[in-house]
Amino acid sequence: MKNVHSEVGMQVSVQREKVRFISGGADCAAWHYPGTNGACVIMAGGFAVTKEPGTDPFAKRFHQAGFSVLAFDYRGLGESGGQPRQVVRVSDQLADWQAAIGFAATLPEVDPARIAAWGFSVSGGYVFQVAARNPQLAAAIAQTPNADGVAGARNLMHHQKPLAMLRVTALGILDALGGLVGRPPLLVPLVGPPGTVAMLTTPDALDSDRVLNPGNRYPDWQQAVAARSALRLGFYRPGRDAPKVRCPLLVVVCEQDQSALCEPSVAAAKRAPCAELVRIPGGHYEPFLGGHEQIVDAELSFLQRNLLDADPSPRRRS
Template identity: 75%
Template structure:
């Protein structure tokens, strides 16, 4: 049975990251973060609550410069800093009361799912890792996504990214870009399945969510290729790929799963947000089974915690 979550803080770099801690009952902990520009609440609430009701502790955090975490300038999200935030979160999770440091897993989706490959490669002592609809190869995803954008809007997006990059050098305020939009608008993603984000992540429940990110951060994401380190992941790894994913693409995720020595691959029908929508039960059941097998003892698996309804 789940316990009321508690707001906690941990230090990363020179700032504080804010997180929700869901105390668990079985000694294992799942560390979670939302997608790129997605705070902890819309990005993790649905899965975190259910993992917790199954007995797992959960630590769901905001990256620096977004959500409730500290840091300036806001909405500037360098990949290197996000990876450092993961390291800080892992260190903090090991100090949480009731958590066995040897029974920690990491979970991310979309761009954070891509981070999971690097985080797991750097932390071979993790008990398990889950990459859900991961952005495994930005160089492959970017030209595919551009097919759903109009040329002039794509040019304006690139120009804004370059201007923002130069502005960052001289300390100017970030130029923000919406995470998603209709084709013809200046937005990071205009793929058909990106427009499912409001419904999938329940935008109406989180009115404070700023769905914009610094253009410089989004431009750099197009060159991010974390799936290339999959062969160095030594812990059990679950890759959940969506077969009609137009935003992150399933192909690079599937290839990364095949390269990781201890990977399991689950393929779901649907687009990028299918694990939050029509394929939620299948995604959750696969992930919960994986966590139980790799984080719990046989006796604990035989006595699972109470699960919630979807």
């Protein structure tokens, strides 16, 4: 069943419908914005960030420019089905991307040769691997991506107190062991000040609620995650797949990013055969703040050049 949702703001009307697709036996919920130009942008939010706070500001602008958008929740998060809840598993989320790409290609207004992937933060890191695995993609955008989990984990240690770091690690191990015997996840807050038990304690991470959820616009966003979720992400290095990305790739980095370091993403962009790099001053969420117009313009220009102006292959379906 499709649910139609209309929003009026900034003198424009955004029409979108709730759709679902299957991944790993679970229903993944998504917003589908039907476009007019035949191209589609698939979008996902950051670490345990659901589709509305994670994609709305960009999805609306892409749609206004004529693009279809498919913005989805990973299984176990937001409105998607799947158990256990609030657990971030890299392999599952990459599989959700595969399912989303397959589903987007079936949307009636979408040309399968004009599909792009967009992600930010952790999902921005996924984009390197997703694009490398899907040469049929016409383009990909990695916005403030977490390209190197090892470097990111070392950086996070500088913004957390040792005792709190030990407590988070111990909870993660305990949660992982509990998951093996089917116990419910042990949840910890997504962000918190140094010294508290939280996943992220970097200065710009503390801005996440203010930036992504102003005025509690998205009250259903559960800002907590299973403690086990960080264990594997700390060893995940998707930037290593950048040389395998054959489609045009746009990498957006913020020079003072303290949550997803700038330099590993810059290095990944340099290794990709067809990459463009946009650098702006500011922290992790600058593309949602003062840098929003600059980044939206850069991303729209990139999408138009590579999804509309380019001659895609295979040929447009009839």
